[in-house]
Structures are given as structure tokens and as C-alpha cells.
Amino acid sequence: MDDRALTHLQIVIVNKLRKGESFVMSWKDSPDVGDGRSAVWMHPHMLLYFKFDGGRVPAINEEWLAELAESADSSRGLVVTAERGDLPELDQRRRRENPETVLNPARSVEPAVPLD
Numbered sequence: 001m002d003d004r005a006l007t008h009l010q011i012v013i014v015n016k017l018r019k020g021e022s023f024v025m026s027w028k029d030s031p032d033v034g035d036g037r038s039a040v041w042m043h044p045h046m047l048l049y050f051k052f053d054g055g056r057v058p059a060i061n062e063e064w065l066a067e068l069a070e071s072a073d074s075s076r077g078l079v080v081t082a083e084r085g086d087l088p089e090l091d092q093r094r095r096r097e098n099p100e101t102v103l104n105p106a107r108s109v110e111p112a113v114p115l116d
Contacts, residue, residue, distance in 0.1 A: 004058040005083070010050050011060070012068045012078060017044045024077030
């Protein structure tokens with residue numbers, strides 16, 4: 001997952017957990033790990049580690065952040081979706097070059113206890 005997506009997810013996740021709220025987070029897996037779907041139960045007492053490749057915090061897309069936060073508040077839980085709307089030029093170019101990019105937070109969002 002790229003730093004931009006992970007930053008937006010971190011904001012939503014931290015806000016939910018800070019309020020003491022548990023929720024499910026789900027995403028579509030990339031083809032190299034089976035091309036299915038994955039989900040994880042997020043709980044305020046679990047430890048999370050967010051690892052970013054770059055040193056700069058990307059600009060926040062308030063619309064995407066609101067969409068992710070609304071999803072996290074729903075009965076379906078936080079569904080990781082691609083950014084839509086007014087994308088930065090660099091992100092638009094990345095999507096044109098690789099339209100099959102799939103978000104996979106399992107790479108960067110790790111619970112303290114393995115999910116067997």
C-alpha cells in the first residue's frame with residue numbers, strides 16, 4: 001500500500017480507536033496473495049504499527065478521508081477503497097501507469113498478535 005493510502009487509513013483508524021470503538025476493516029487482496037478479500041477486527045487494546053516508505057506526510061484528501069470514516073462507522077466496517085475525485089497529479093499519473101493497483105493494508109498494518 002502506498003504512503004498516501006496508509007496515511008488516510010491511519011487517521012481513520014486512530015480516530016476510531018481513540019474513541020474506544022471496535023470495528024472491522026476489510027480490503028481486496030492483490031493477485032499475488034490469492035486475489036480474494038481479507039478482514040481484520042480492530043480493537044482499542046490492540047497494538048498497531050504503521051510503516052511508511054517515505055519521510056513526508058502526503059496531502060490529505062478530505063473527501064476521501066470522510067468517505068473512509070463514514071465507511072468505518074457503518075455496519076460493514078472500514079472498507080478500504082481507492083481514492084476518487086480530485087486526485088493530485090502524481091497520483092493520477094500513477095493510476096494511469098498501473099490501473100490494476102490493489103490496496104493491501106495487511107502489508108503495513110500489523111496487529112500485535114498474528115492473525116492465524
